[in-house]
Amino acid sequence: MVEEIFRVRVLGYCNLSSEQILAQLERAGAPSLITLRGEYLIVLERTGECYFISSAYGVCQYYYTVQGSRIFHGDTVLGVLKQAQLPWEWNWRSLAELAIFDHPLENRTLHPAVERVPERSVLHFRNGALQRTTLAWEDLHPRAKATPRLALDALNRSVQEWGGKDPVVSISGGFDSRVLLASALKVGYRPSLVTMGFEDSTDVIIAQQIASALGLELRRVQLRIEDYLAYGPLISALTNGTKTARHWHTYLYTRAAGFDPQQPFFVGTNGAWAKTVYFDRGIHALYQSWRSPEQSLRTVCQQKVNPIFTPAELGFLNPALGERLGPEARSATAETLVELCHHSFLPGLDRLYLEQRVRNFMGNGMKLYSESVAWRVPFLERDWVATVWNLSRSWKLGHNWHRYALQKNYPRLLDFPEQGKAVRTAVRAPFRYWHPKSYRYPIVGYARYPEWFASPAIADFVRSHADLLSELISPEGIEAVLTDHQTTQKRTPAVAFLVTMVFWIQHLQHLK
Structure with a gap:
């Protein structure tokens, strides 16, 4: 009898085809598939058996629940619940984490019986039993000599490998996207650029200066509050209720930009891995x-x-x-x-950023990108992450490695503003760069979130769904938040949370 072949599904992207994945599974075993190049989650399935294999950083989202001797799985929590015919139940711990951090921690979802596939892991389900194999951080990031040049070479290799014929760089006024652009130019690409914001947005002004000086195509997308309400049902379902409304731009601007969905689309996610993001104070x-x-x-x-x-x-x-x-x-x-x-302390905060913030919060962003573009994340290539992990801390303060990368790859990009601080980007971080007084110019955001979430349209939307929200917050609580925000415009996170929960609970009604 011929053995049934695994069906292969790849979320994200990796350097092996489906046939090569099956060949490597046979030759070297499932754990060897954790260390491919790219950012991905692999599902292998046949009658009575399946594997879920996550990449080193596990940004691609996949969910499962084991009920009795069966496993139910899919790329959304709602899909898993419908397969398993499970009723809704709140995971209050996860919901509280969402209200604190803008994302759950670890592998939790808003339902206590549904978990997310962990990073750098193999989950193998067979004969009614689930086994998990997880590679240690130290095995994937061994201590080794590292230089800024080695990190730059790793980044350039990744950009060259994943750039295809006509890549796009999503550009802002910050360092991460500019470093990606410098790398793309260094390896021979002439990428198209896309940014979002208003004419006076800092990101837009800097992106326009760069595009004009270098002769690159630039598309600008202007966000609109009405789109947040129009696409809220889809976005909340795709992100399982765990990306609040003030962060939905990742779906909206890529959809509006209108690029070929097969065109490689570089984003700067995890570029801050080289920046001591939670305590960058020189x-x-x-x-x-x-x-x-x-x-x-x-x-x-x-x-x-x-x-x-x-x-x-x-x-x-x-x-x-x-x-x-x-x-x-x-x-x-x-x-x-x-x-x-x-x-x-500092190394641990670095890992907290990558393993929690990038994986959970930005992983939601990758899910939204997937609806419109073929996203690529060179700053999640393991060679680059491991090299930066071993760099001296001085390179990871004040964007010093980013400055080095710009100087070595495409020094002309230093001629453009360092947002909020200087009309030209310095080669090394200035003294006390981290102090609030180092900002000399106002930074105008890409969206008007405080104003938008104080608008009558948003307030009326939330008030009109107070009955739906009653299992989470009383009408008096809703009114307190909305009134406070309309007065101060300082409660955007709370209002965005309420908007998100309206859409999420509407989905939950279909499970009952």
Whole structure:
């Protein structure tokens, strides 16, 4: 009898075809598929057996639940629940994390029975049993000599490998996208550019200067608040209710840009891996790392646990959610962050950024990109991540590695503004670059979120669905948030959360 061949599905992208994946599975085993080039999740399935294989950083989202001797799986939580015919149940811990961090932590979803496939792992289901194999961080990122040149070479190789014939670079006024553009130009591409914002947006002004000077095509997308309501049902389903409305631009601008969906689309996700993103304070960071690393880590983690609801509003929330956002639970959440940092200060905060923020929050962005473009993320190539992991800390402060990359790959890109700080980008980070006073010019955002979420259209939308939200927050609580934001325009995260929950709960009604 001929053995049934696995059906292959690849989410994201990798350097092997379906046939090559099956050949490597046979030759070297499933764990060998964790270390391919690219950013992907591989599903192998045949009668009675399946594998889920995630890449080193697990940005591509895939979900599963085991019920009895069966496994149900798919790329959305709603899809898994419908297959398994499970009723809805809130994971209050995960919902509280969404209200604090803008994303759940680890592999949690908003339903307690549905989990996400973890990073750098193989899940193998056979004969009613699920086995998990996870490679250690240290195995994929061994200690080794590293130089900024080696990191740059790794980036350039990745851009050249994934650029195809006519790539696009999503560009802003920041460092990450400019470094990607420099790399693309270095390896011989003349990429098209796309940015989003208004005519006076800082990103748009800098992108237009660069495109004009270099003779590159630039498409500008202007976001509109009405699109957030029009596409809310789709976006909330794609992101499983875990990307709040003030971050939906990743779907909206790529859809509106109108590029060929097969055209490689470079994004700067994880470029901040080379920037000590959670404590980029120059010599102060180095001093704290030497003097009191454990206490400094706890302080940073405590500061990050900042719920979107005020203490006075917690009483308006469902008690299960309110308790998760109360003082004792916040302290426990801060300790969770310390654990996720492996009790290490600067290196641990680096891993917290990559393994939680990039994987969960930006992973949602990749899901939205997938609807319109063939996204590529060179800053998630393992060779680059591992090399930067081993770089001296001084290169990872003040965008010093980014500055080096621009100087070596395409120095002309230093001639354009460093947003908010200078009319030209410096080769090395200026003294006290991290201090608020280092900003000399206003930065105009790509969207008018405080104004938009204070508009009558948004307020009326939320009020008209107060009955749907009642299992999470009382009408009095909704009114308190909306009124406060219309007065101060400082409650955008809370209003965006409520908008997102309206759309998500509308989906849940179809499960009942």
